Amino acid sequence: MTKAAVPLIFGNTQGYKLNSMRMKDAEFEYLTHLAFKQSGIVISEAKRDMLYGRVMKRIRHLRLNGFVSYCQLLQDSYSGEVSEFINAITTNLTAFFREDHHFDFLQKVALPHFKRHNVDKKLRIWSAGCSTGQEPYSIAMSIERKLQNWDAKILATDLDSDVLSLAHHGIYDDLSGIPVAYRSQYCSDIDKYHQYMMDTKIRQLIAFKQLNLLAVWPMTGRFDAIFCRNVLIYFNDETKRALVKRFYSLLKPGGYLFIGHSESLQGFNTHFTLVGQTVYQR
Ligand SMILES: C[S@@+](CC[C@H](N)C(=O)[O-])C[C@H]1O[C@@H](n2cnc3c(N)ncnc32)[C@H](O)[C@@H]1O
Incomplete structure (x- = not known):
């Protein structure tokens, strides 16, 4: 990460008590x-x-x-x-199947759309701001059974290296939110402390990478869907607008953008069409 060009204002510490824990x-x-x-x-x-x-x-x-x-x-x-x-x-609050209507949409609307249009049986999804991994693992659990013999991959990125390391390990002690059927299929109890590991079947669908949404994006191919949920909320309108524009150009025509429950593209004058609850289509 590069050092920010911010003014140096702490050369003179006079007037500060050395042991003061005040933030002036x-x-x-x-x-x-x-x-x-x-x-x-x-x-x-x-x-x-x-x-x-x-x-x-x-x-x-x-x-x-x-x-x-x-x-x-x-x-x-x-x-x-x-x-x-x-x-x-960074605020990393997340959960498995958070905003579960998105996973319903993914299975009932988006997957049938991809099956109709992606003749090459290739699917690319980006979880942008994936935090500790519950979001990409929820996506993986939702698609694994339904896309047998497909070349499906989920790119999961975050700025925060600590959460990415947890996400990469795929070990959780709280599986709340995961439907019971998926728990038995995809989560194995690995020790007496009731820690659960995500199965290889879904782990291998996901590539975790560090990526600052503000920086250059190294991806070349376009995505069928982008999940950027509960991330825009931390940015100002100018940053949000620029990001939404970049998401648009990185989605295939007909691709979907999923945003968080308190986020909206209203007023951003985008070419997206609202097709579901906080789901947009290019
Ligand atoms: C509240 S979490 C959302 C997690 C998940 N998308 C969800 O909805 O459950 C927000 C995540 O955005 C990440 N984030 C914040 N600023 C970012 C940036 N500039 N680039 C990439 N990720 C960022 C944070 O590190 C954090 O993990």
Whole structure:
């Protein structure tokens, strides 16, 4: 991750108590500006406590004496702290079959559409902002049985390297949301602590990769469906608009875009058609 071009404002620590754990306005502004530059995530004044709590965890972990030292560390390009900071500020809330109407739509509307149109029996789905993996695994469970002998692949990406590592391992202790029939087919109890591992059958459908939605996307081929759910909500309108435009150009004609329950493309003047509850078609 590149170092953000943000103003250096922490050269003079005079006036700060060394052991103070206060986050002053200057530090708040520096951190929110850095978060925005690096990830597009907007941290408003209303989320000040959230930012404080997340950064305090890093400060304690690093045994630093406060926010000034932490901001100084962020400016040291050799420290590698910027990616840790970004990992700390992302919100990774997710669940298996979250917003289950999307998985109904996928099975009842989108899959029949792909079966009619994809004569090459090839399917490409992107889970953009996949967090700890429940979303791509839910997609995989929904399609595995129905696309036998298809070349189906799910690309699952996130900015946060910590969640990606969990997603890649595919081990969960909470399977809530997964329909009982899928649990017995795709989840194996791996130890006495009731940890469950996703089966190879569905793991091999998914490729997990780190990708910042704000950066260049290395993918060349187009997708049949893009899930970018509960991610846009953290961005400002300008970032949302630019991303939706990029999603449009990366979808095949007739491809679907799934967004989160509190998100909408209204007012973005896109060429998408609303075809379901927070489901759009190119
Ligand atoms: C709330 S989770 C949503 C997870 C899943 N899509 C769902 O709906 O359950 C939002 C995810 O977006 C990721 N994210 C935030 N900014 C990002 C960016 N600029 N590029 C890629 N991922 C980002 C976060 O790391 C986080 O894992």
